[in-house]
Amino acid sequence: MAEGRSVVIDGVTHRYGESVAVEGINLDIRGGELVSLLGPSGCGKTTLLRIVAGFLRQTEGRVIVGDQVMDDLPPSRRAVGIVFQNYALFPHLSVAENVAYGLAARGAPKVEQAAEARRLLDLVQLGAMAERYPRQLSGGQQQRVALARALAIRPAVLLLDEPFAALDKNLRLDMQIEVKRLQRVAGVTTILVTHDQEEALSLSDRVAVLSQGRLEQFAAPTTVYDAPETLFVNTFVGSANTMPGVLLDQDRASARIALDAGGEIVARAPSRRIASGARVVACLRPEHLRLTEEPEGIAGVVEMALPLGPTVVHEVRVGAGSPLKIAEPRLGGAALRPPGTAVRVAVAPGLASAFPAA
Incomplete structure (x- = not known):
């Protein structure tokens, strides 16, 4: 896997007409770190993720990955892997073909596609299911396929948009542990969007708490819980x-x-x-x-x-x-x-x- 690179969100503001979605956000995320964007619905966390991915162009500010400014690059050139809430697997492709899709789109040789798909499916413990189709998998298995597909392109940054929201409680905990394990093995810088406080506190190296488009606190989970900087953080977290x-x-x-x-x-x-x-x-x-x-x-x-x-x-x-x-x-x-x-x-x-x- 590519070594995780730092992500700097430098004074990012985004407006929809007169409405401000995020305002003056500054985050310095270290390479290989797992950071959660935590907050209630409408706080701006998904907008910020879409800006990092390149799906939105911010009104002000910069996004820097490693030493490269990303703002003029399309999503396909940002070395970013994305896992959505609904996994977005292709129903007509097998599990192996889904995992290899990003490599195929980049023109990788078929031998390389097959070998990388096999390696990643073994990594997520689904090697025996390579020829199945998404409809033949459970929700947790589909999520692992989506993770393998995101990792196949060897991303510098992995973006997770509420990836556990559709899972029941027991499976959600199992998958959180699995994601943490995979993230550590891959060494990839990861940004997780969630509104679940326990999820953010248990998985993250640091947590960015957002409210109404503003950053309330950015710190280690224990610091956010034990020493909240604002009344909002104290009442929202825990x-x-x-x-x-x-x-x-x-x-x-x-x-x-x-x-x-x-x-x-x-x-x-x-x-x-x-x-x-x-x-x-x-x-x-x-x-x-x-x-x-x-x-x-x-x-x-x-x-x-x-x-x-x-x-x-x-x-x-x-x-x-x-x-x-x-x-x-x-x-x-x-x-x-x-x-x-x-x-x-x-x-x-x-x-x-x-x-x-x-």
Whole structure:
């Protein structure tokens, strides 16, 4: 396979008339890296992928692969492999012919086409199905054929557009593992478009979170989850409880917040300084909270208990706001707290995030 090359998205903006699809996006993707473009529908992630592929010409900015500016090159000359959500296999071609299609279109000798198709089908563990047709394969098998076809042209960049969306949960997990394995073996730089947070966090070397055409954060999955830079990232990626309050004081590492629901918490310092006395929103992951007997906890009442295998999630009403979700390990045989149980909620210090109130 061709060695994965770096991809630089340099100040890319794209407009559809008066509507801005993406605005001023800057990403520096390292060679061989797997990066996810994560965000809700309409955030601009597919537009950005189509710009990298050459299907759209951006209004402003540049796309650079390796040391070459791509903007004037058609898709066929960008050394880009693409796997779509619906796989887009040719129904009248066999599996081997589908895999070899890109090579045939480039005029490769038939002997080379056949040899490369065999090698890649063995790589995706479908060598025995080379003569079958797409209609004779399962969804997961069709996806592996689509991956093999994309890799056959030895791309510098592999683009995956929601490739797991049509698969059921168990098969989706199997295919995510398979894609990660193939990507590592091939060493190809990969950009994955997804709206699935777990998918992005588990597969990616780094995640670019988009909202309304703007880049909210670009960082390693653990950083995006543990240290979100904006309120949108905190509430979109994973579960988060939001609690309004007042910023009492802060230093470089931490901030002290008086919650409207009662009590004080110590949160991570905001990414930009906020004046003392300003209204803020504290965001707390369910696993950052626990039920306690200690008197300094925030008083609340259990509204619901949801056992989720090894974890139980309690919904606890504190004050007049939305109930808090609290995730705790569920020990075997432990009784759930029934609705109406008076409890106190303790907050792990320094793990909450604080943002200016809207």
